[in-house]
Amino acid sequence: MPSMELIAFFSSLAVAVAQHVKVEPAVFGYVGNQVVLRCQFVDPDSNIEVTQVTWVKDPSGAKQNLAVHNPHFGTNYPVDTKERIHFRNASLTDASLVIDHLLMTDDGIYSCEFATYPEGNQEAATNLTVLAKPRTSGNPLLVSSGKSPVPVASCIAAHGKPPASIIWRGTVPGNATMELTQNADGTTTVTSQYQAVPSSELDGMTLECVVTHQTLERPDVINIALTIHYPPIVTIEGYDDNWYLDREHASLTCNVKANPAVTSYRWYMNGGDLPSKVRAMGHQLTVDQVTYQVNGTFSCEASNTLGKTRDSINILVREVPLQSRSTTGAIVGGIIAAVVILTVLVTAVLIFRQQRKNSDLDTGDDEPPSHKPPPPRATLTELAKVEMAEKMETVPLDTAYFETTGEEANEMTLIQRYSEPEGDEDLKSPLEMETGDYLEQENPIYTGVQYAEPEPEHRKSQEFVSKGMFV
Numbered sequence: 001m002p003s004m005e006l007i008a009f010f011s012s013l014a015v016a017v018a019q020h021v022k023v024e025p026a027v028f029g030y031v032g033n034q035v036v037l038r039c040q041f042v043d044p045d046s047n048i049e050v051t052q053v054t055w056v057k058d059p060s061g062a063k064q065n066l067a068v069h070n071p072h073f074g075t076n077y078p079v080d081t082k083e084r085i086h087f088r089n090a091s092l093t094d095a096s097l098v099i100d101h102l103l104m105t106d107d108g109i110y111s112c113e114f115a116t117y118p119e120g121n122q123e124a125a126t127n128l129t130v131l132a133k134p135r136t137s138g139n140p141l142l143v144s145s146g147k148s149p150v151p152v153a154s155c156i157a158a159h160g161k162p163p164a165s166i167i168w169r170g171t172v173p174g175n176a177t178m179e180l181t182q183n184a185d186g187t188t189t190v191t192s193q194y195q196a197v198p199s200s201e202l203d204g205m206t207l208e209c210v211v212t213h214q215t216l217e218r219p220d221v222i223n224i225a226l227t228i229h230y231p232p233i234v235t236i237e238g239y240d241d242n243w244y245l246d247r248e249h250a251s252l253t254c255n256v257k258a259n260p261a262v263t264s265y266r267w268y269m270n271g272g273d274l275p276s277k278v279r280a281m282g283h284q285l286t287v288d289q290v291t292y293q294v295n296g297t298f299s300c301e302a303s304n305t306l307g308k309t310r311d312s313i314n315i316l317v318r319e320v321p322l323q324s325r326s327t328t329g330a331i332v333g334g335i336i337a338a339v340v341i342l343t344v345l346v347t348a349v350l351i352f353r354q355q356r357k358n359s360d361l362d363t364g365d366d367e368p369p370s371h372k373p374p375p376p377r378a379t380l381t382e383l384a385k386v387e388m389a390e391k392m393e394t395v396p397l398d399t400a401y402f403e404t405t406g407e408e409a410n411e412m413t414l415i416q417r418y419s420e421p422e423g424d425e426d427l428k429s430p431l432e433m434e435t436g437d438y439l440e441q442e443n444p445i446y447t448g449v450q451y452a453e454p455e456p457e458h459r460k461s462q463e464f465v466s467k468g469m470f471v
Helices: 002-015 322-363 380-394 406-419 435-440 457-461
Strands: 021-023 026-030 035-037 039-041 049-057 064-070 074-076 085-087 097-099 108-117 120-131 135-140 150-160 165-169 175-182 188-196 206-212 220-225 228-237 248-259 264-269 278-281 284-289 296-304 307-315
Touching: 021 108, 021 120, 026 035, 035 120, 039 049, 039 120, 064 085, 135 206, 135 220, 150 165, 150 206, 150 220, 165 175, 165 188, 228 296, 248 264, 248 296, 248 307, 264 278
Parallel strands: 026 120, 228 307
Antiparallel strands: 021 039, 035 097, 049 064, 049 108, 064 074, 085 097, 108 120, 135 150, 150 188, 165 206, 175 188, 206 220, 228 248, 248 284, 264 296, 278 284, 296 307
């Protein structure tokens, strides 16, 4: 601030060149600090004689002489200010006035007057504004939960001049009010309250009160944690739906949120007292050994200064633990999963092998195979022909035609056989047939033999797998 005052002082000197008395039009000071009211008499031609210098407060009203300097009579301070007010360096050219430990009552207009000859009195006024740094504070307001908006936090900037500015920051839904109080010393106290609907959810949430003022280098931020009173909120935890006969050390926990704190806990079963095998200590309930006696409804009641709240839970006692059933189900499920996975793997392998086989067949037409192929299989037609031929070779000739001995006997038998007409007049003896007729007259034993027509060469070649088999 001294540097700013100096700049303002020389600025005023440059503006009022025609004036012999040079002062700062406005000066700001802070309560408790020091301030200097500069005043100089400028006479470049040295044609004016100064005989006395005087500082006066409130020159337009009730004048009050604060300081007087006369080269012949010395320096005097008519008002007892306990040496808070004095000349910095008493002279007829520099009459700057120093005020220590500023008070709010020091605020006002000060006039620097020079008595001269032959021009008479010359003066200039300075407006001293005393600034007061506010005292800031913030605190939560203790309220109980409800359904209507009420003040939940308060922020105060007391005895500030000029009045401070207050804003609120945070995620708490609500709005703020502002109140200004004028104090006797000329300062102002600003009070702001934040209003919201009080609930258990707001308890512990934080609001920020931000105070800004001319005397503060940076805004003053005050964190306020809200405090909302509400009756207990009770929740029973710990039941895993697996209380079975003879289970040991089964327990329940009574979890409670409350403000103020819980003063007492009480457990019930089916609305009455607890069985003998059940122990309750504060918020904890323990069953040493589970029996059918604990099959029912357990309740926990928590109390604080605002009231009582209860929560209940139904307990089902099982004959066997759930783990065994779940283990059997897990085994069955694992077997099914293994079968499914094995089926998928086998299918994938078969598909892969088939694709690989098809790929080998496609590439084997142009190149000889890397292994010796098996011999070609005979078709059903060829097998039937071979089988019939073998049967024909094993069939004996009819003994009725060749049972005589000697050539004559054979000849006569044959002549007799073919000379005996049995309804077939065209049948001739082999001796009577010519060569061509004989060939056409087949022996009856060969009439059942038939020979397949030879197949073309190109058709036979198609029965083989590929050209590579001829290598």
